[in-house]
Amino acid sequence: MKLNNLTPEQVSVLNTIKQEPLTSFQILKKVDNVNMILSLYTIMDELKTKGVLKSYIIENTKYHIAC
Numbered sequence: 001m002k003l004n005n006l007t008p009e010q011v012s013v014l015n016t017i018k019q020e021p022l023t024s025f026q027i028l029k030k031v032d033n034v035n036m037i038l039s040l041y042t043i044m045d046e047l048k049t050k051g052v053l054k055s056y057i058i059e060n061t062k063y064h065i066a067c
Helices: 008-017 024-030 034-049
Strands: 053-058 061-066
Touching: 008 024, 008 034, 008 053, 008 061, 024 034, 024 061, 034 053
Parallel strands: none
Antiparallel strands: 053 061
8 A cells, every 4th residue: 555645644544444444434433633533534535536545335334445
């Protein structure tokens, strides 16, 4: 996984989901920084654009994982 040109917030989200796929709610529960909670979905969209985060749906639940 390339961590070049990622913000500290983006790296934090990736570190949270690198071990196992998590739902957005599970990621929110693990994030300590209130500012990051407010911008989590923007951060995840940026990570998808950079190709380091993938999402998929199982039984109507969306999961996110670092790739």
